[in-house]
Amino acid sequence: MSSTDIAQFWCSVVTANHVLDYFSLVTGYGHFSARNPLTNTTFFHNIVDTPGTITSSSNFIEFNVYNGAPVASNSTSISPYSEMWIHQAIYKRYPSINAVVHSHSRAVLPFANTGVPLVPQLHLDGVLGDQVPVFDIAEYYRPNETHDFLVNLPHLGAALADTFSTPENNATKKNSEQEQTVEMVGGQLMRIPYTAPLPAPTIIPSAAASVSGAIAALTDFLTSTPQLRNKNKDKTVLLTGAGISVASGLADYRGTKGTYTLNKTYRPIYFHEFVANHAARKRYWARSFLGWTNLNKSKPNPAHKAVADLGRMGYLSSVITQNVDSFHPQAHPSLRTLELHGYLRSAVCTTCRTEYDRQLFQNDLAALNPAWSDFLNEMLASGALTTENPDERRRLGLKTNPDGDVDVPGVDYAxxxxxxxxxxxxxxxxxKDGKKHVIEVDVDGAWVAGNSTAGILKPNVIMFGESIPDTTKTAAELAIDEASRVLVLGSSLATYSAWRLVKRAREQGMPIGIVNIGGVRGEEQFFSHLGENSTGKDGLRCAHILEEMLPNLVKELGQKNTTPFASSAMARPFVPAPWA
Ligand SMILES: [Zn+2]
Ligand SMILES: [Zn+2]
Incomplete structure (x- = not known):
């Protein structure tokens, strides 16, 4: 191999990383690696989590294919990416594979979770082979290993690599191009193109493409007489997501101005990381400290107020929200809100579950961190914290490093x-065995790492990787079962906990309405029963701006006065929700 070939090899490796970054396919979690073309017995894996910033071979560590050991002795001081073992095991097991990409995609989870096989449908799917094997990591954990879905141990990597070995599976066949193998959380294997954004929605009824048509369809939807067995059920339950809060100045995650789109290095913290790691908690609370003031200042917008009006008019039974911003309970304290993913207005103790007001907690953080407090006041004055746009923030004096951490002059996250x-x-x-914990704190009362992990405060939200409590799940199911229809506002139903609630409603024959800009996970199945002449009564799908459309819907319904049950609903005393 000539030096030109080697230069070409590194050029391809850098380009591959930039392509993956450009399409946001491996943001923060997935990785690309390549076998060393000179030796075949080593491979290169990058050491930074941001593939877009990779520029040369210096961003990579070379590992031995057979045992995963770093080749250069000095590279042991750098901790390699924990899922490097996926790559090592595949190179070891399959000598013909020269490059591996692994990414984390939610789109494939239903296949892994239900056991329904993902099978090729079109000629382009030939790479899948006859059927895509499912790797269930739960079967391979040894006693006392952390069940965190990460393939971060040699034996887990080997088990995953074995899953590819079905004779008919193309992943093991020699291919003239570089072959790709993709690992997904939960163990589903497939190629990257299938993880593209959700397709654009089909508008139902087609008249709902205009705002006035959508209002007419929503009126029909909300006022129709339910055809269900239980005639006492006559109300609609709302299910809301990040899209309803955008107008309050909060970024949604996936929209064009969303957190993932503008800040490529954004990476949410995982629950297991938060509880296990003092440094991770410092980083979380430092960022939260800087963000809280503006979050706390933001208010419900006209969409939330319209929801309050619809509740007063008697159309709604309750609201289930995926949002943690407290806008629903603020906007309509007497219409029940179930906060599926918790709320940021409290910090909660992971040991005794006592809740603390987040603003009072903020005051404690300020007292414990005077230099940060000064910096926060400076940034609030400059306006840098009112924007999510990294360029704008930088211009106003808020600099971030490639990990997305704010650079506070002269101060370290540690x-x-x-x-x-x-x-x-x-x-x-x-x-349980009666041993008392001794919680160690410094002279000012700050938590210090000692022998106990008790007394750790966490935001009272469900973090990535954390389960929703059974009581919350049951309450959400009850809220669905008590209603006669579900209206989804501003959610792509990307999280399984929300999607399954809509599925549950549909399985009971309830009409489903969805108002969301952009595609919604598996939405076709919610509308497949609708005929060409449907009016909105039995289901609707449109894509309008909530804070503009909903107030007009309220006006329209007020003029029509078509609510047979509004007066009785208003006369009924408010009953607090079981979860309130
Ligand atoms: Zn992974
Ligand atoms: Zn406690």
């Missing part, structure tokens, strides 16, 4: 301090 739970401090909790 210096950030956060308090321990006051309740646990006053009355140290006991283990």
């Amino acid at each position: 210096t950030f301090r956060y308090p321990a739970c006051p309740t646990c401090l006053a009355k140290p909790p006991q283990d």
Whole structure:
């Protein structure tokens, strides 16, 4: 191999990383690696989490294909990416594979979770082979290993690599091009093109493409007489997502101005990381400290107010929201809200579950971190924290490093301090075996790493990788079962917890309405029963701006006065929700 060939090899490797970054296919989690064309017995894996910033071979570590050991002795000081073992095992098992990409895509999870096989449908799908094998990591954990879905141990990597070995599976066949193998969380294997954004929606009824047509369809939807067995059920349950809060100045995650789109290095914290790692908590609370003031200042927008009006008019039974911004309970305290993913207005102790007001917690953080507090006041004055746009932030004095951390002049994230739970401090909790925890704090009451992991405060939200409590799940199912229709506002139903609620409603024969800009996961199945002449009564799908459309819907319904049950609903005393 000539030096030109080697230069060409590195050029391809860098380009591959940039392509993956450009299409947001491996943001923060997935990785690309390549076998060393000179030796075949080593491979190169990058050491940065941001493929878009890779420029040369210096961004890579070389590993031995057979045992995963770093080739250069000095590279042991750099901790390699934990899922490097996926790559190592595949190179070891399949000598003909020269490059591996692994990404994390939610789109394939239904196949892994249901066991329904993903099969090729078109000529372009030939790469899938006859059928895509499913790798269920749960079958391979050894006792005492952390069940975190990560293929981060040699034996897990080997088990995953074995899954590819079905004789008919193309992943093991020699191919004239570089072959790709893609690992997904949950173990589904497939190629990257299938993880593209959701397709654009089909508008139903077609008249709902205009705002006035959509209002007419929504009126029909909300006022129709339910055809269900239980005639007492006559109301609609709302299911809302990030799209309803955009007008309050909060970025949604996937829209054109969303967090993932503007800030490519954005990476949410995982629950297991938060509870296990003092440094991760420092980083989380430092960022949260800088973001809280503006979050706390933001208010419900006209869409939330319209929801309050619809509730007063008697159309709604309750609201289920995926949002953690508290706008629903603020806008309509007497219409029940179930906050599926918790709320940011409290911090909660992971040991004793005591909740603390987030604003009071903010004051404690300010007292423990005076240099950060000064910096925060400076940035609030400059306006840098009112925008999510990284370029605009930089212009106003808020600089971030490639990991997305804010550069606070003269201060390190490692210096950030956060308090321990006051309740646990006053009355140290006991283990099941009666052993008392000793929570260690510094002179100012900040949590310090000691022998106990008790008394750790966490935002009272469901983090990535954390399960929703059973009581919340049951309450959400009850809210669905009590209603006669579901109206989804501003959600792509990307999280399974929300999607399954809509599926549950549809399985009971309920009409489903969806108002969302952009595609919604598996939406065809919610509307497949509708004929060409449907009017909105039995289901509707449109894509309008909520804060503009909903207030007009309220006006329209007010003029029509078509609510047979509005007066009785208003006369009924408010009953607090079981979860309130
Ligand atoms: Zn992974
Ligand atoms: Zn506590």
